[in-house]
Amino acid sequence: MSSGTNHQVLLNSHPVGFPSDTDFRLVETPVPTPAEGELLIRTIYLSLDPYMRGRMNQGASYAKGVNLGEVMTAQTVGQVVSSKHNQFSEGDFVLSGNGWQDYAVSDGQGVRKLDPTVAPISTAVGVLGMPGMTAYVGLLDVGELKAGDNVVVSAASGAVGAVVGQIAGIKGCRVVGIAGAQKKCDYVTNELGFADCVSHRSETFPDDLKAACPDGIDLYFENVGGKVFDAVLPLLNDFARVPICGRIANYNMTGLPEGPNEVPRVMGLTLVRRLMFRGFIVFDHVARQGDFLRDVGGWIRAGELQYREDVVEGIDKAVGAFQGLLRGENFGKLLVRVSDDPTNRA
Amino acid sequence: MSSGTNHQVLLNSHPVGFPSDTDFRLVETPVPTPAEGELLIRTIYLSLDPYMRGRMNQGASYAKGVNLGEVMTAQTVGQVVSSKHNQFSEGDFVLSGNGWQDYAVSDGQGVRKLDPTVAPISTAVGVLGMPGMTAYVGLLDVGELKAGDNVVVSAASGAVGAVVGQIAGIKGCRVVGIAGAQKKCDYVTNELGFADCVSHRSETFPDDLKAACPDGIDLYFENVGGKVFDAVLPLLNDFARVPICGRIANYNMTGLPEGPNEVPRVMGLTLVRRLMFRGFIVFDHVARQGDFLRDVGGWIRAGELQYREDVVEGIDKAVGAFQGLLRGENFGKLLVRVSDDPTNRA
Numbered sequence: 001m002s003s004g005t006n007h008q009v010l011l012n013s014h015p016v017g018f019p020s021d022t023d024f025r026l027v028e029t030p031v032p033t034p035a036e037g038e039l040l041i042r043t044i045y046l047s048l049d050p051y052m053r054g055r056m057n058q059g060a061s062y063a064k065g066v067n068l069g070e071v072m073t074a075q076t077v078g079q080v081v082s083s084k085h086n087q088f089s090e091g092d093f094v095l096s097g098n099g100w101q102d103y104a105v106s107d108g109q110g111v112r113k114l115d116p117t118v119a120p121i122s123t124a125v126g127v128l129g130m131p132g133m134t135a136y137v138g139l140l141d142v143g144e145l146k147a148g149d150n151v152v153v154s155a156a157s158g159a160v161g162a163v164v165g166q167i168a169g170i171k172g173c174r175v176v177g178i179a180g181a182q183k184k185c186d187y188v189t190n191e192l193g194f195a196d197c198v199s200h201r202s203e204t205f206p207d208d209l210k211a212a213c214p215d216g217i218d219l220y221f222e223n224v225g226g227k228v229f230d231a232v233l234p235l236l237n238d239f240a241r242v243p244i245c246g247r248i249a250n251y252n253m254t255g256l257p258e259g260p261n262e263v264p265r266v267m268g269l270t271l272v273r274r275l276m277f278r279g280f281i282v283f284d285h286v287a288r289q290g291d292f293l294r295d296v297g298g299w300i301r302a303g304e305l306q307y308r309e310d311v312v313e314g315i316d317k318a319v320g321a322f323q324g325l326l327r328g329e330n331f332g333k334l335l336v337r338v339s340d341d342p343t344n345r346a
Numbered sequence: 347m348s349s350g351t352n353h354q355v356l357l358n359s360h361p362v363g364f365p366s367d368t369d370f371r372l373v374e375t376p377v378p379t380p381a382e383g384e385l386l387i388r389t390i391y392l393s394l395d396p397y398m399r400g401r402m403n404q405g406a407s408y409a410k411g412v413n414l415g416e417v418m419t420a421q422t423v424g425q426v427v428s429s430k431h432n433q434f435s436e437g438d439f440v441l442s443g444n445g446w447q448d449y450a451v452s453d454g455q456g457v458r459k460l461d462p463t464v465a466p467i468s469t470a471v472g473v474l475g476m477p478g479m480t481a482y483v484g485l486l487d488v489g490e491l492k493a494g495d496n497v498v499v500s501a502a503s504g505a506v507g508a509v510v511g512q513i514a515g516i517k518g519c520r521v522v523g524i525a526g527a528q529k530k531c532d533y534v535t536n537e538l539g540f541a542d543c544v545s546h547r548s549e550t551f552p553d554d555l556k557a558a559c560p561d562g563i564d565l566y567f568e569n570v571g572g573k574v575f576d577a578v579l580p581l582l583n584d585f586a587r588v589p590i591c592g593r594i595a596n597y598n599m600t601g602l603p604e605g606p607n608e609v610p611r612v613m614g615l616t617l618v619r620r621l622m623f624r625g626f627i628v629f630d631h632v633a634r635q636g637d638f639l640r641d642v643g644g645w646i647r648a649g650e651l652q653y654r655e656d657v658v659e660g661i662d663k664a665v666g667a668f669q670g671l672l673r674g675e676n677f678g679k680l681l682v683r684v685s686d687d688p689t690n691r692a
Contacts, residue, residue, distance in 0.1 A: 054618075225610060239630075244617045250610045259605010264571060264596045266609055271590045271625035272400075278624075279617035284585075 009100035039083040047125035072100040126333040127307035135163035137285040142243040147172035155223035157184035159333035308332030355446035385429040393471035418446040472679040473653035481509035483631040488589035493518035501569035503530035505679035552577040654678030
């Protein structure tokens with residue numbers, strides 16, 4: 001742990017298309033000092049998630065963007081270094097929003113204590129955190145999952161997709177994954193119990209997907225958009241539901257695909273097949289957090305739900321790791337270990 | 347009433363684009379004779395509805411299409427001429443699916459008796475029939491209407507739209523209609539209590555709609571598609587819902603609009619604004635018929651819900667009336683009076 005120096009990754013310019021190295025700037029600043037009522041948190045794990053690409057854009061998305069020169073936002077797992085806040089003590093493990101930096105001062109708002117004896121602290125930004133809950137509410141509430149549904153999930157081995165597929169399996173559904181690399185497909189079929197998995201990189205991807213879904217698709221959990229969405233569309237059954245969680249393939253688009261404009265066709269199909277498309281964001285579903293932690297926590301403890309983390313070491317690797325995330329290079333929930341995790345002495 | 351002759355409108359060719367006169371054929375056949383267990387029904391009112399355009403196409407939509415040489419299908423209100431069916435008697439008024447013809451024989455399946463003392467018999471194919479119930483389930487169930495919603499409905503003075511807007515008003519919503527002709531806009535604002543109505547024929551339509559919806563749109567009841575959909579899209583608020591009931595502007599399209607392909611933009615907006623698009627067909631919601639008849643029947647009796655019929659005289663006018671429907675020329679629920687209505691001696 002560096003003493004006295006805070007490494008920060010700032011947004012240097014709003015990316016146009018794919019974020020380049022120079023859209024970010026790594027700087028060193030003094031470690032801040034907490035005032036009365038504040039606490040200083042050392043970042044241990046920094047969560048990298050696809051939604052961050054939207055925050056890098058100028059202008060509003062569903063959340064405030066990051067301004068130029070500001071520290072990139074992120075959920076983090078950390079440890080309290082010093083506290084002048086009556087609800088936190090030195091040594092506490094906490095979930096907070098430190099962002100892409102070694103240290104942050106907080107007034108305690110939105111900071112949640114973590115008990116390392118209940119679950120590994122890293123899971124608070126993964127399977128038991130925002131990505132896991134995204135899967136839970138997206139599938140059950142937004143997607144109106146029913147037992148027996150033929151479920152397809154894209155980014156199948158990712159932080160959200162892997163949980164989607166396993167919950168669907170637990171709920172009695174047949175699950176087909178879509179992923180890029182063969183090792184990811186092998187993982188979700190061999191380790192996570194998916195019925196099948198197809199690679200969107202295959203030249204025969206639409207046909208492969210069709211073959212993997214002999215009874216069509218009743219629920220498609222949309223994480224990627226692009227050509228994957230196009231291949232799913234004709235396979236949707238009557239009354240299929242499409243919770244739209246992410247569109248990572250489109251996040252770096254600087255223009256629309258060449259015509260014709262398919263909107264009338266998609267909406268016509270929506271009518272005739274009684275489809276539902278519904279966008280959602282996990283933050284709108286906080287009321288379900290208790291249910292989520294009870295259910296998913298229980299499934300993990302019962303060995304019914306697995307998770308996989310892809311941990312990159314060092315905050316200087318954050319930009320490269322995020323670029324890799326947008327290219328689908330991570331394998332499991334992507335984390336940057338910014339400093340030592342004292343709970344993990346393996 | 348012609349004795350012995352049954353005028354029938356047959357599908358002569360599958361329309362390509364807008365249906366032409368020669369896509370239909372008016373023929374005379376003998377009036378059929380009911381066998382044991384059957385009844386003969388004289389058509390009084392023939393209901394013309396936009397969904398019929400889909401039935402004229404070759405190949406499947408959500409329902410079986412009409413084959414060449416077959417009588418065009420339609421819901422009808424009629425009277426029993428003779429009955430060898432133990433549940434129907436001569437003189438009974440009934441809702442049935444005679445199609446575009448003077449007479450039909452039925453085995454009683456799907457035939458429902460109508461009590462002319464409860465409501466005018468014509469309403470069984472209108473405000474108290476399929477169009478009214480489409481409005482009811484589309485708005486309340488599919489559209490998840492909430493009090494205070496800013497509601498927009500296209501084809502606002504039509505059989506469905508007029509009921510949508512009035513139910514929304516009863517439920518405490520602000521309603522803006524979209525229609526073509528000025529007299530239709532005047533009708534829905536002056537007679538039906540809509541807050542405002544804009545014409546999609548105006549050159550400034552998108553701006554007019556925006557001005558009429560200062561607080562955006564929380565629920566758009568989609569009847570028309572096309573440019574109206576395009577104008578609505580940017581006005582949709584976070585969490586807006588779009589029940590897709592019809593796309594009449596697109597029914598005669600023979601190709602897709604020139605690019606670029608806007609699907610990624612629409613789906614991106616769906617995610618960021620947490621929109622919902624959901625297609626529906628009233629036949630999937632028969633379980634709600636009791637609720638519908640209780641509620642809408644009650645509102646009509648209480649004078650809270652008005653309806654308007656556009657009655658064309660004579661089966662030989664059916665084709666022209668249907669063409670007019672596709673052009674938006676009808677003003678209210680479109681009916682063809684095929685023969686005398688003995689309950690209406692005005």
